[in-house]
Amino acid sequence: MTTETTTTTDKVLELVNVSKTYDGFSLRDVTFSLERGYIMGFIGPNGAGKSTTIKLILNLAKKSGGQIRLFGLDHIGHELEIKDRIGFVSDENLYYEDLTVREMKNVVRGFYSKWDEGAFSRYLKDFNLPADKPIKQLSKGMKMKFSLAVALSHNAELLIMDEPTSGLDPLVRNELLDILQAAIEDGDKSVFFSSHITSDLDKIADYITFIHNGSVLLSMTKDELLEEYCVAKGGREELATLDRGKLIGVKEQAFGFEALARREDIAGAGAGIVIEKPTLEDIMLFMTRGGARHVASH
Amino acid sequence: MLHLIKKDLLLQKKALPIVAVSLLFFAAAFSGAGSVGLVISTLALGYMLVYDAGLREDKSDGNKLLACLPIRKSIVVLSKYVSVYLYAALILIGNVVVRLAAVGLGLENYTFPITLEGAVGAMAALTVIFSIFFPLIFKLGFLKSRTINMIVLFVVVFAGTWVLSAVAERTGVNPLEAEPGPGVVFVMTAGVLALLTGSYFLSLSFYRKREF
Numbered sequence: 480m481t482t483e484t485t486t487t488t489d490k491v492l493e494l495v496n497v498s499k500t501y502d503g504f505s506l507r508d509v510t511f512s513l514e515r516g517y518i519m520g521f522i523g524p525n526g527a528g529k530s531t532t533i534k535l536i537l538n539l540a541k542k543s544g545g546q547i548r549l550f551g552l553d554h555i556g557h558e559l560e561i562k563d564r565i566g567f568v569s570d571e572n573l574y575y576e577d578l579t580v581r582e583m584k585n586v587v588r589g590f591y592s593k594w595d596e597g598a599f600s601r602y603l604k605d606f607n608l609p610a611d612k613p614i615k616q617l618s619k620g621m622k623m624k625f626s627l628a629v630a631l632s633h634n635a636e637l638l639i640m641d642e643p644t645s646g647l648d649p650l651v652r653n654e655l656l657d658i659l660q661a662a663i664e665d666g667d668k669s670v671f672f673s674s675h676i677t678s679d680l681d682k683i684a685d686y687i688t689f690i691h692n693g694s695v696l697l698s699m700t701k702d703e704l705l706e707e708y709c710v711a712k713g714g715r716e717e718l719a720t721l722d723r724g725k726l727i728g729v730k731e732q733a734f735g736f737e738a739l740a741r742r743e744d745i746a747g748a749g750a751g752i753v754i755e756k757p758t759l760e761d762i763m764l765f766m767t768r769g770g771a772r773h774v775a776s777h
Numbered sequence: 778m779l780h781l782i783k784k785d786l787l788l789q790k791k792a793l794p795i796v797a798v799s800l801l802f803f804a805a806a807f808s809g810a811g812s813v814g815l816v817i818s819t820l821a822l823g824y825m826l827v828y829d830a831g832l833r834e835d836k837s838d839g840n841k842l843l844a845c846l847p848i849r850k851s852i853v854v855l856s857k858y859v860s861v862y863l864y865a866a867l868i869l870i871g872n873v874v875v876r877l878a879a880v881g882l883g884l885e886n887y888t889f890p891i892t893l894e895g896a897v898g899a900m901a902a903l904t905v906i907f908s909i910f911f912p913l914i915f916k917l918g919f920l921k922s923r924t925i926n927m928i929v930l931f932v933v934v935f936a937g938t939w940v941l942s943a944v945a946e947r948t949g950v951n952p953l954e955a956e957p958g959p960g961v962v963f964v965m966t967a968g969v970l971a972l973l974t975g976s977y978f979l980s981l982s983f984y985r986k987r988e989f
Contacts, residue, residue: 534988534989537844537845538844539841539844539845539988539989540988540989541986541988558847559847559848559849560847562845562846562847563847567845569841571838572837572838573837573838573839573841573842573845574837574842575784575787575788575833575834575837575839575842576836576837577788577790577791577833577837578787578788582787586780586783586784586787587846589779589780590780590846590847590848591846591847592847
């Protein structure tokens with residue numbers, strides 16, 4: 480059996496040197512993979528290439544080069560089989576606004592080979608979704624839950640989510656994250672979760688892939704990432720004792736500094752320097768700022 | 778494909794009363810036009826239904842939804858072509874009901890007759906119009922293609938009128954009034970089917986290349 484026909488591969492998503500060129504923006508050599516049963520956070524600032532990458536995975540846009548495989552299958556050659564096994568949840572509502580929840584469900588259910596009507600009814604109840612309400616009358620959080628209910632009711636093995644928590648209040652965001660965590664408990668589902676709200680991924684992600692200006696800067700487990708990097712804080716005089724070439728980003732303030740560095744690069748730092756575990760936001764902000772000096776305005 | 782057509786019908790549930798009123802309006806307005814009344818009614822209402830479904834789809838970003846579902850692109854394209862004939866059939870049935878009601882009430886002079894020539898002419902006119910419209914619709918979407926398609930329609934109508942006038946002037950016979958022989962019917966049918974087939978494959982080619 481060849482890799483092409485193996486559908487039980489552990490890698491549910493694999494991108495190798497994927498590129499795409501638009502006027503004024505390029506996605507270059509994007510490479511990462513996600514294994515079955517895990518949640519990957521896909522982070523990066525607005526315009527970094529997150530949505531473009533997702534469009535390429537879903538074949539909503541044509542790649543200029545590279546390979547994309549889902550469940551070990553080429554994403555174009557096996558497009559229908561793949562789309563039957565994935566669920567896409569977008570930050571924008573893709574469903575027909577004038578249709579009710581029930582009518583919309585009746586439209587999409589016919590296209591999926593593994594639609595589970597009982598599961599959908601359970602999700603409607605659990606998520607408090609009114610079946611006879613037009614979609615345009617649902618709140619953003621409810622629309623998101625409906626998208627999720629559809630994705631989970633056709634037994635999607637991989638959920639691809641493009642900024643699903645953007646614009647949601649913290650309560651709904653937390654609820655959504657809980658639903659996601661519960662959904663992957665069986666170990667058979669995986670989630671590819673794009674977001675610039677890194678605190679959500681601090682809570683649920685197993686892997687982090689960080690994209691900036693169309694290039695992947697890193698892709699590793701969240702634990703490795705948070706172990707590999709650290710935030711150093713201290714007074715301005717302590718900053719002078721550090722090798723600035725080894726600092727990934729520095730934020731200088733009137734009385735001190737904060738910097739992101741690899742732990743091994745800062746191992747011999749002076750006693751006056753406090754080393755802390757970074758958040759994903761720290762890593763994203765320092766890496767996108769690079770070595771630029773930032774002076775706080777207070 | 779049935780799910781896609783059913784979806785288009787569901788999307789237009791609010792437009793149906795307007796279509797019903799329009800059906801009565803066309804029946805009355807073109808009551809003196811003979812079979813041409815049926816052609817105009819079917820063409821206008823068919824255009825209305827196809828564009829209404831398409832614009833609602835564009836408004837909801839439905840094309841992106843369809844592209845995310847496990848559906849063959851050829852089926853998406855084919856369903857739009859098939860839906861034209863479904864709408865035409867529904868409009869035809871509506872016109873038959875209106876005509877029967879009018880005859881029953883002694884108001885037959887206020888509606889146009891339902892004839893085979895009218896029905897065939899309506900189908901042929903819809904086929905030609907949407908064979909021209911659909912490729913651009915699948916390339917640009919309903920919203921963006923609407924203006925360009927209207928311009929194309931006017932060009933086709935004016936060019937067609939000019940050709941017919943030229944033929945009438947040269948031969949002394951108006952092609953629209955002449956009874957076509959079997960050869961002419963065959964050539965016209967073959968021409969329309971060739972246009973339809975070419976249009977479908979062009980639409981499919983555009984849709985396959987389209988990015989969302």
